[in-house]
Amino acid sequence: MSAPEDTPGNGENGMDRDDPVIAAEWALGLLEGEELLAARGKYATDPAFAWRKEWWDNWFAPWTDEMAGAAEPGDHVWQGIAARVGTPADAGTDTPVVNNGGEVIELKARVRRWQWVAGITSAAAALALAVLAFAPGNAPVTAPGEAPPQLAAAPMVATVPIGETGLRLDVTYIPESEKMLIAAIGLTADGVHDHELWLVPDNGGAAHSLGVVTPGSVRSMSVPAEVTAQLHNGSRLILTREPIGGKPEGVDAGPVVAEGAFSQV
Amino acid sequence: MAARPRPTSDEAREALREAMERLAAGDQAALEDIYRMTRVKLFGITLRILGDRKEAEDALQDVYVNLWQRADRYDPARASPISWLATFARNRAIDRLRTGKVRGGAVGIEEAAPLPDESPLADALLVDAEQAAQIHKCIATLDERTRTHIRAAFFDGKTYAQLAEQAGVPLGTMKSWIRRGLQRLRTCLEASEAV
Numbered sequence: 001m002s003a004p005e006d007t008p009g010n011g012e013n014g015m016d017r018d019d020p021v022i023a024a025e026w027a028l029g030l031l032e033g034e035e036l037l038a039a040r041g042k043y044a045t046d047p048a049f050a051w052r053k054e055w056w057d058n059w060f061a062p063w064t065d066e067m068a069g070a071a072e073p074g075d076h077v078w079q080g081i082a083a084r085v086g087t088p089a090d091a092g093t094d095t096p097v098v099n100n101g102g103e104v105i106e107l108k109a110r111v112r113r114w115q116w117v118a119g120i121t122s123a124a125a126a127l128a129l130a131v132l133a134f135a136p137g138n139a140p141v142t143a144p145g146e147a148p149p150q151l152a153a154a155p156m157v158a159t160v161p162i163g164e165t166g167l168r169l170d171v172t173y174i175p176e177s178e179k180m181l182i183a184a185i186g187l188t189a190d191g192v193h194d195h196e197l198w199l200v201p202d203n204g205g206a207a208h209s210l211g212v213v214t215p216g217s218v219r220s221m222s223v224p225a226e227v228t229a230q231l232h233n234g235s236r237l238i239l240t241r242e243p244i245g246g247k248p249e250g251v252d253a254g255p256v257v258a259e260g261a262f263s264q265v
Numbered sequence: 266m267a268a269r270p271r272p273t274s275d276e277a278r279e280a281l282r283e284a285m286e287r288l289a290a291g292d293q294a295a296l297e298d299i300y301r302m303t304r305v306k307l308f309g310i311t312l313r314i315l316g317d318r319k320e321a322e323d324a325l326q327d328v329y330v331n332l333w334q335r336a337d338r339y340d341p342a343r344a345s346p347i348s349w350l351a352t353f354a355r356n357r358a359i360d361r362l363r364t365g366k367v368r369g370g371a372v373g374i375e376e377a378a379p380l381p382d383e384s385p386l387a388d389a390l391l392v393d394a395e396q397a398a399q400i401h402k403c404i405a406t407l408d409e410r411t412r413t414h415i416r417a418a419f420f421d422g423k424t425y426a427q428l429a430e431q432a433g434v435p436l437g438t439m440k441s442w443i444r445r446g447l448q449r450l451r452t453c454l455e456a457s458e459a460v
Contacts, residue, residue: 017444020448020451021444021447021448021451024447024450024451025443025444025447028415028418028419028447029355029356029359029363029418029419029422030418030424030425030443032363032424054343054344057344057348057349057352058343058344058348058352058396059396059399059400059454060352060400060419061344061348061349061351061352061392061396062348062392062394062396062397062400062401063400063416063419063420064306064309064310064351064352064354064355064392065392065397066420067309067310067313067355067420071305071308071309071312072304072305072308073304073308073321073322073325074322076322077304077322077325077326078297078300078304080326081296081300081326081329081330081333082297084326084330085293085296085329085330085333085334086293233334233335234334234335234337234338263334
């Protein structure tokens with residue numbers, strides 16, 4: 001780590017300051033674009049950086065006392081929150097999709113169905129979320145006796161936006177299928193790099209590779225049980241830039257270029 | 266603050282801590298309790314950052330929905346509930362400010378609905394006073410220019426580019442000022458922790 005204390009010209013390219021200062025900039029809200037993405041990726045993979053970010057957050061938090069206005073939010077705010085989290089309704093009542101051909105097509109159809117269901121009523125999502133909230137730790141399964149088992153079938157989706165490009169990776173995990181559907185539509189291969197997707201464990205341990213992303217296509221991939229066991233609402237994904245073929249053995253992963261988190265449909 | 270009979274700060278903290286615990290256990294009623302206890306403070310934050318009542322209310326809604334969805338993220342070992350919630354609310358507001366078309370900036374008090382008398386716990390829920398005193402002491406050791414810019418970043422959600430433009434200096438200069446300020450701030454805060 002370099003100490004930028006006495007290097008007045010260090011600000012221009014934004015690269016030569018130390019992590020604690022970057023964490024502070026992030027805590028203040030000064031990071032944008034690629035730098036913000038990089039910081040979020042680092043937060044997910046580097047416990048020291050995560051610790052420092054929270055350290056700054058804690059120190060800056062008292063300043064929020066000075067922001068406290070005499071303002072009261074409108075009643076509709078709570079009503080909106082209650083509508084979005086509450087009122088369990090008809091989730092999980094759909095009939096299973098008929099297996100009508102290729103695996104990807106079938107998975108996509110089920111995802112569309114879920115998106116549709118979630119679109120017309122947030123109740124399904126809310127109930128599924130409630131199930132997740134009950135689950136202790138990072139267990140993706142429903143806690144015993146606390147939820148109807150069919151809800152475990154609710155897909156989890158993550159959107160991983162690629163920088164400021166407007167392109168994104170859509171990752172869908174369908175619990176009962178043990179498959180992950182990774183849509184990289186709009187991405188093109190540059191012939192020099194591949195991008196590898198990783199699941200970041202909550203405990204700060206090593207990230208699990210979910211494999212190399214295939215640009216311009218929708219692929220399904222099997223997910224090892226050790227990985228699915230860690231999946232839950234809020235599980236974080238990062239995308240790194242690697243040499244063709246993915247991260248070589250014995251080498252550190254490449255730079256984090258994008259990140260996202262799963263949420264239950 | 267002491268003019269009206271209110272729960273003491275300690276009672277408010279304890280009530281919030283207990284509600285956060287219930288929330289983590291999946292008790293949905295806890296969310297409403299947390300909302301009731303913290304909405305005024307958190308709304309003050311989103312309103313200050315976003316400068317628009319509608320946007321601030323939308324951000325506030327996101328904060329509590331998110332809180333419910335990911336109640337397990339709060340780690341009591343790292344921060345007090347109100348400190349964590351305040352940080353969370355501010356971060357959501359900043360995200361919204363950066364991605365949206367919101368103009369941001371301070372908001373006139375007249376835009377805000379009046380605070381009802383019975384508003385419970387709202388102003389009792391301050392972040393730890395001792396900690397507040399220390400950050401104020403350390404920020405006061407910085408030169409006034411640096412202090413002003415760091416505060417503008419925090420309170421108004423200004424970007425480096427906006428701060429540089431306001432001050433009429435190159436972007437790189439503003440970055441250097443703030444980064445050196447943050448470096449000193451860190452040294453001062455760490456010294457206070459060592460005592």
